[in-house]
Each structure stands twice: as structure tokens, then as C-alpha cells.
Amino acid sequence: MNKNSKLFAVLSYITWVGFVVSFLMRDKEDTLVRRHLNQALIINLIGTVGTFLTRLGGIMALGGNILGIACLVLSIMGIVRAARMSEEPLPYIGEYTLFN
Template identity: 35%
Template structure:
């Protein structure tokens, strides 16, 4: 399904997708592997934004949960980076089923 030469030549872009998701969209738009991880990175980024806005608005309980949820989202980013570095196409837990980029 994914070409091994594509995976080997675009591992760096796939890793970068979890830090700055838009870089692979510009630099490696022809790579199916990099685009898969860019989609995962975009989904993770949107989750981070939504969770921080919603929990930041909710007094007390939201403020208590915010660091814990951010830690969980950081763990998801690390899992994605590890999968990309190993050349794996593996969806992130919980949020990995969503496809935002085609």
C-alpha cells in the first residue's frame, strides 16, 4: 500500500508533521506517507486547540483537567512521532480514525 522508497525518503517530513503539520503539506505533497502523518498531525493540532479553548473557559474543573488532557495529547504526539520514525502507518489512539486531508 505504501511504497518503501516513499517511506524512507519522507520519514523526516512525517515526523515534522506532528510538530508543524503544514510543512509536509507544502514540501512533500506527493508523498502518500507524509500526507498520512500530516493528516494525523492536523487532527491532533485541532484537538489541542479545541480542548484548550473549551477547558480554558470552564472554571475550576476545566482548569484542573487542562494540564492532564494536554499531557495526554503530548503522549499522542510522541506516539505519532515514534510511528513515523519507524516507518509505520498506524492511526493515533482515539483521534486517528478521522481523515481531514485527502
């Protein structure tokens, strides 16, 4: 584990910019940061879909808003777990891996 592991794990949840910075500057062998990057990527993708749904309007906007709230809650949970340096997976999305 790197001395910047906590920083990059927390930063990965803060918008796409934080994700990209953490992805590019991390230690490639750090499992803590890798787990949080995977979870943050899933949250960011779901949040992007939610934004598109919200912009469509109508009943889709309601679904987009619900996705946005879910992403906010999951991001806060992820930030807290990253600050504690915990590798415990987040509910619903923690089991999925998009990259190694």
C-alpha cells in the same frame, strides 16, 4: 515513497509550524506523510481546543490540561511511528481523515 518522507512525517507532529511546512513541501502522492499529516492535524486541533479550555479557568482548565496531556502522548506515539515509517494508525484518532 520520497527520501524526505520520514522527515516530513516526523516534522508534522511538531507544532503548527512543522505541520504547515510538512504540508506544503511534501510529495502529494506519499501515503506515509499523508497519514501522519492527518493524525497531526487532529492532534493539533484537539490541543488548540485544550488550550482555550485551560484559559477559561475553573473546571474547564482541568479538562484542557487532560486534553493537553493526551495530545502530548499521542504526538510522541506519532513521532515514534513516523520515525519507524509505520502507517499504523494512532489509537482513537487514527481512523479519521480530514483531508486527502
